[in-house]
Amino acid sequence: MTAGAGFDAAAEPYRTRLARLGSTAAAYRDLMAPGGGSLWPDLPFPSFHDTPARLRTMARAFALPGTGLTGDAELGQAVAAGIDHYRWRVYAAGAKAAGNWWNWEIGVPKRLLDAAVLIGPHLAERQGAALAEAVDHFVPERRLNDYRGNSTGANRVDLCTVLLLRAVLTVDPGRAARAAAGLSPTFPYVSEGDGLYRDGSFVQHTFVPYQGTYGAVLLSGLATLFAVLRGSPWEITDPNRQVVYDSVERSFAPVVHDGVCMDLVSGRAIGRHPYGDHRRGRAIAAAILLLAETASAAERSRWRAMVKGWAARNTHQPMLGAAEATDLGFHARLAAVMDDGRIPPAAEPAGHRLLAMSARAVHRRPGWCAGLSMASDRIGHYEHGNGENLRGWHTGSGMLYWWTEGHGDQYSDGFWSTVDPYRLPGTTVSTRRLPDGAGASWGDTCPPGRWVGGATDGTYATVGQHLNGLESTVEAFKSWFFLDDAVVCLGAGISGEDGVPVETIVDNRRTDAFLAVDAAGHWAHLEGHGGYVLPDGDRLRASREQRGSGPARRTYVTLWFDHGVDPVSAGYVYLLLPGADQAETRARAADPGWARVLVNTSRRQGVHVPSLGITAVNFWSEGAAGGLSADAPCAVLVRERGDGTATLTVSDPRRDLSELTVTWDRPVAEVLRGHRLLARATTGAKLTLSFGRLSDRGGGSVTVTVRIPPG
Template sequence: MLLLGGMATAGVMFPVREDPPSPDLTGLLGPLRARWREVTVEESPAGVRAAARHRDTMAPAAGSLWPDLPFPSFIETPARLLTMARAYAMTGDARLAAAVATGVDHYRRQVYTAGAAADGNWWHWEIGVPTRLLDAAVLIGPHLTDRRRAALADAVDHFVPERRLADYSGTSTGANRVDLCTVMLLRALIGSDPGKAALAAAALTPVFRYVSEGDGLYRDGSFIQHTTVPYQGGYGAVLLHGLATLFAVLRDSPWRITDPDRRHVYDSVERSFAPFVHDGRCMDLVSGRGVRRQPDGDRVRGRRLAAAILLLAETASAAERARWLPMVKGWAVRGAYEPTGRVAAVLGDGEIPVGREAVGHRLLPMSARAVHRRPGWCAALSMASYRIAHYEHGNGENPRGWHTGAGMLYWWGEGHGDHYSDGFWRAADPYRLPGTTVSTRRLPDGAGPAWGGACPPARWVGGATDGTYATVGQHLYGLESTMEAVKSWVFLDDAVVCLGAGITSTDGVPVETVVDVRRTDAPLTTGAGWAHLEGHGGYVIPGDQRLRTLRGRDQVTLWLDHGTDPVAAGYAYLLLPNADLARTRARAAEPGWARVLVNTGRQQGVHIPSLGITAINFWQAGSTGGVTASAPCAVLVRERRDGTATVTVSDPRRELTELTVTWRRPVTEVLRADPLLTGVATGPALTLAFGRLADRGGGSRTVRVRTSHGARLKTRAARG
């Protein structure tokens, strides 16, 4: 077996097996094949019916296996064979097994044969086709003759030799690495090769390590694939399901996964994946180029994540299962999942409660994403930076996703969990996506490099959060445009404060900020400085800003026009999810509820007196709202009624070796410090000195203090 220990994740070289496989372990592969069937085959009456249709219509010919699927048919033909094999595993119908054996060998001889050139997309030859053919071969067992099994093994060895797992780089990282290891394990099972089983398990090691760049899981919960694309909803779901499968199949075998860093995979359920599922649907902002791949794609992705989590739960701790099963059951109920397999078991178990939507704020600075949850509503923010692409296109998919990283603000109110499903994208104007600030300069399909290559130079992208509230900002550069701006969002209990400043462009076309786009035919009411969309929420647009509106078929668009070639233009507005007409009007009549302290290219900040919140994004060092910062940073101050306060800071640029923040408020003591604090001064003002924030990946650091008011409250309480 390969012992990889604690090798680094990037550029790892894995020794390729030279010795013949140990005969002592060969006999243990039989139980492993049975375990594969137990783990991967779930009861599906619909699958059995589909398999019968495939069997009855299969007609092997020179250029096809089914008349409607001419070769190479890399996806559909192997998928039908696997459906038939799984139906055989459920029913024991020998006719299905015989048809699968014939079909696998026919496809192997005409398309996937040893010595053939791997033309086109490498993924089909190394992952897509071999995974399905090998899976089908394992499931039908002896119905595939030794000769046919050996020929399939030779074909797989041609396209996926052991040396493919020798280096953790290129296309052999993250989810792709998990898939390649799955191929290697299946190859071990059909060829009775313990050495390949050992290689499959050992080569997973670098997948478990947290990374700080490139593909993989990050400490802040981010998951990246294709180097620059947040991908929990696509490749991430593949990685999670693949690892859950391998953990479950190998757990009682000599090749069980024992690497201590596998713990990161279990942690990722709540840190990386669950934050991006709302009402059973996986959000588009972590789904790369696949957002328009199929109708109702967000629910399909949510269902896949649910299935992966339930499978992973089988090898998780009892405490994790107690949290995950209700969570998934809640997704299944609200997302109206089809009750099949493990999901059906959870739905039918009356002992498992229906989990509610979580509350709190999750900021993932390493992937320029944020998710804010409060009772009854949820919002999510998609940004771009020097390390995260504006968008991804490739293989002809998502050619007009240009501006999805320009501060697109998704939000879901009561009863609108499906708002961004397929109907939204079909009708959406790609130049007018909610929350974005965009030059209307016309772009060609597929503008910018493919596969996530379009990264702007912005470094200040991120923010600060205390886990409940947040201030988030983006230094925005337009895609193939001269447009530049700074944008901030402050996420609160019942509102999002949206600020923009320094909006400048020389493209010769108008620049717009899109306040919102809602898929609805509900009545829109407007007044002086406000607008209300019945059943959705309200908007407060203070000052002399002119809100423009457009009603199309089943869609309402609200935006602000900054004019052609603006210079240092700006905006400020409130988004009020679920607000009725009366609350919208009341909030518009109370301008002091959210006081804009500053809104320039140097700083953007607000004060919310009723919540005791001061939130400031310092694009440059400076002072505002009683807060001074010695360098660019994000600061969130929260004063509580018990006389305590928290000061949360972050370094979104990940560059600071030191930072000093002063809050001009009398403070008597520090109640909870932070390991990065290098100096503290209390008294008439609080001064906090931090060191090496650059090492924290843009993460937030919080210090809790007692104010002079709190000290007086404490003294009164002591006196009785």
């Protein structure tokens, strides 16, 4: 698994790639010059990443066929000498673990042990014993005794991998058993902290949605260990392992769009690399194809079709070509899938996924996709750490990402290094200047707002955020109503006392496309991207600017509302129309009844869309709107289906209701399908539904189906 497998070394592109690996390894071998402060002159110690990585590259060239150095004794001995030198000078038993713990317990030992195992007997017994002693010093077996702190989620899987490699190095069956058993705490669903949640959320560092990096590491690590240990005395048989298989479609697929992993689940890693979202999408795809090898036939069939669809639609950084350059094992698996005519490429599934426990939402309709990033009392505004993502301050202030056909690189190509961090699309923010790394590190930037989430029937959704700004006095109530071809966006109660303007950023697109703005102020259109409708004729400000320097300069078109300095109860209404042309945008602006705003205050926000039979209200407090009433804060989505039935979907975004009563002022004949939390239902001239402990749902939705009389 470490070296790569499943391909014909004599066939292209593997023959060329393997020969290149051999040339690289030979150069590393020839340039190695062990000294007091380095193993290579250009990599002064501690060189936690690059020096162990070079040793592993050399070991892969030794182990893989077709490199020209396969089984080469001189190369094997050079790797062994390099491992021992680095162990002696840096990674020695008793050395002080200065800096980031991860280097000492995961990063360094994983690479050194990979290299040591790959060169086999060329690592002398003395050298192997010294490396094992060093690993035992930094990663003792007792590290797995408690599932807490840095030994949870993806970190736990990595620690178990280190322990298993250590067991292989010294032929230690007991340690191998401990490593396998140590995986079990990562399997069950969690209700707080790090791990997988029933609603599809994945959290690491306590406060950060993280499918994109830590989640991918967890999935890849488990897929690898499931495969390595299959058929051995330590095969993973814990029945809770099914949670891992379920997470492919529950947790990971929802946040991948056309092979791109959305940045809203990638924490501080968002600005790490150009096209980093594509790179993370490939890592998830690679993990899924590997996990498929130990999955059921039905799961394997669905997952291969899904990954094939991602690869077929990702034209900005083709997945197969990128895999060829980085991971030959993944390339071989993906090439086999792409060449298999019996596997159809699966389309993007239309629908809505609300990940309430991580304050995230993803909406898919034919031709477009949107993702929403919020902050709550349990999810931080943003994460910074290790000097990364120092200006991601407002990514949790209601950032609305959206993609249409042909724009899969909208947030990829230099976006994070050039975008105005005070004007992220969808957000409402104070323009108060913030220092780099404002707020606590590692995602511990949770605001006090608890009403964050919404209700979804799986197709449409009403989502809301009680926003409290990061290190500012800004407060706002923001709602998004996700529909077929539009997102209706409402803001109310927008206030601030920072002595600076407060803005809502309607959009900030990385493009030089033509912007058309209606003279009457009722619509705007960005050619090739989509349209914006302003039902109230609010003054929309616009700018076009180039940001960055040198080859990293990018052009942005920004649209925003200026709520003024220290606003009191300001608001906004706009419709986002992804993919709409100018004629469609004008037509929607000329039809104000298409989406009627029922209420837009700090107590309630709601809309009615007659053509879809939708009435949706976010109740920030008890009250009534649009024929709906609720006796406690909640979200309600009603959908009249046109076949004599309707659904009422409710949720408790604050996760604290022991009971809730919702009334719909509409004749209802009977309840066709209830829910275990539905305590009482009264039909007739109006419908009254009383629910029990919605708090037990973790912000999840409950749907009741009723029959309504004609007329």
